[in-house]
Amino acid sequence: MSGRLYGVGLGPGDPELITLKAARLIAAADVIAFHAGVGKQSNARRIAADLIPDGVIEEELRYPVTTGTTAHPGGYAGAMAEFYEESAARLAVHLEAGRTVVVLAEGDPLFYGSYMYMHDRLADRFETEVVPGVPAFAAATATVASPLVRQTDVLTILPGTLDEPELARRLADTDGAIIMKLGRTFPKVVSALRQAGRLDGALYVERASMPEERWLPVADVDPETVPYFSLIVVPGDTKAPLSHPRPLSLSKGIGVSTSSTSVAELLVIGLGPGPDRWITPEVTEALAGVQHVVGYAPYVNRVPQREGLTRHASGNTVEVDRARLALDLALKGESVAVVSGGDAGIFGMAAAVFEAAEDDAYADVPIRVLPGLSAVQVVAARAGAPIGGDFAVMSLSDRLKPWALIEKRLRAVAEADLVLGIYNPASRSRTTQVADAQRVLLDHRAGDTVVVVGRDIGRDEESLTVTTLAELDPATIDMKCLLIIGASGTRTTAAGQAWTPRSTS
Incomplete structure (x- = not known):
């Protein structure tokens, strides 16, 4: 009879955050397996050390590489894939012998954890159970004692390994955020936070729930001191409210007082059919200078996020409503670009903007259409x-x-x-x-x-x-x-x- 595989979450580091169920399973295991970094002791084993029974079989699964280069012909990905295959094979020997195998996982087993690679390879062959653990970000938010998201706020969890433009875009588009996988990515992450207008209020947390825990504003962190066991908390309360004068869902244009501001020119821009290389230099220059970008979400997402830019993305059937939003912003003196795929004048937003601009409230708004390569x-x-x-x-x-x-x-x-x-x-x-x-x-x-x-x-x-x-x-x-x-x-x-x-x- 085959044994049973358990993926057991240990929480973020404090042994007192291990669940009762996890503790019970560790104490009853025949085999305890845990991952370890190159030249390092296993943090997972350290967390569970007092619960591991004497005489239990221990399987240390030591990574062949964590950062840097590798001589493996398949590169980093090839080396890690081979390692996971070999590790799964080692555990399978115990399971085939009828032993109970507990794989220790920091945080939660299925949240950016190594256990999931064992699960992928063994769950279809052996009886398996996953025991959840407190994820690191939950401990981090408790450490800073700052509400993360409220009511209808959206929380986004991001790896710091994302490309900087994509990271900045996602940070600008969400309410609350958690950024994982820092270390060498930290300078890039700080730059993305700044571009997204989210650096103020972002909090850095290091080794949450551990004795050496510390936290401080991200802007005050020395990049050279950032370890792997760190993350960034961006509370939803820190997102600046949109500056447009009314919700996009309103269907009737309204006049906005311009006594204290001059009316701005409204740009309507074609982004081309897809690749950045097909965006014209004129469009690139224009987008670098506007304060707001308005459009259908997939097109807005193509505009790189930067400091001082607010994005207004919406669905595919509210063209005139978003045109009115852009016109209202221009009436307030805000520089705005309405974006379309391809050429904005060919089944794009240009006609919708001129349709909305027939309202007398927008008579003073100048409109300029910048051409794009058409499909x-x-x-x-x-x-x-x-x-x-x-x-x-x-x-x-x-x-x-x-x-x-x-x-x-x-x-x-x-x-x-x-x-x-x-x-x-x-x-x-x-x-x-x-x-x-x-x-x-x-x-x-x-x-x-x-x-x-x-x-x-x-x-x-x-x-x-x-x-x-x-x-x-x-x-x-x-x-x-x-x-x-x-x-x-x-x-x-x-x-x-x-x-x-x-x-x-």
Whole structure:
């Protein structure tokens, strides 16, 4: 009969924070396993030392590397994967012999812990139980005695190993935060906190619940003194309230007194289809100088967080509401950029801003649109030159216009023998439009008409397919796609590239 595996959380360091259940299991174990760093004693074993019975089998699982370089051909990841395989194999021998194995884990076993790698490799073969422990951040917040999050506040737990721009963005977008994995990452983390406007009020806690525990403001910490057993607490109460004059959800613009401030110009910016290399220098320069960025959350997330920047992200169907928010901020004299993917003037936020600006309250707000690379351009470039002559661009979304009008325009484009770029071809709630459009176009175009399907162009998942109108499979098309339907003269090269001769378009 096989033994039983336990992943036992010991809490953050104080032996008195070990749960009664954890203590009972440790005292009854046949085998006690614990991880240890290179050249160091196991902290997990130190915490549980007084509970480990005499004569128990001990398995020290010593890491081959923790930081720095390794000669392993697979690098750090390869060395660690091999180590975990070997460690799991050692524990499996005891489990197959019917022994009870307790793996000691600092904090909680499944929270940034090494136990989880044993669990991944053994839980499907042996009876397993995880015993939770007090995580380090809970001890740290108790140490500083500062409320972390209240009511509807959002708490985000972040590893300091994240890239600095991503760390700054997430810190700016959350209420409360815990930052783990410091040590050598500390200077970068401090920079990210500063960029996010969260450095004031951020608290550094070292060795929480241990005898040598200490804490102080992050700004006062010497980076050279930061050990692994440390973290940063960013209480939700330290997040500055947004400075816009009213909630985004309001649907009617209101005037804002500008007696003490001058009205600022409102920028509407196209970020291009995805990669940073496709953002224009003009846009980069403009974003570096604004105080606020407003837009659909995935586009706002593409703007690097920096000190002095406030981000206003929202959902995908409140374009006019967020335009009014941006206009209200500009009325107060705040510098604002409304961002769109691709080009803001092509099915983007530019039209929504001008729609909202028809309200007399915004008559004095100057609006400037900065162009961006459009999706139809990059798909065409990847395919060859399918829009080398006259072409039309349409959206198949019927959220703002009826399908009957879309179908009428499809017929007009087809009858005019124009190349057609199609945005927003399908979504989870719109599953028939591509097939309907295909049917309409086939009434006027031959089945062998060239069709280009670009998906996630410019991103890691990029794919490009050149097919025909008859062979196009609507089931394969979603919102990540842009279609280019060729004209009668559009053709392909021997290499499969699509192009439209100027003489026939």
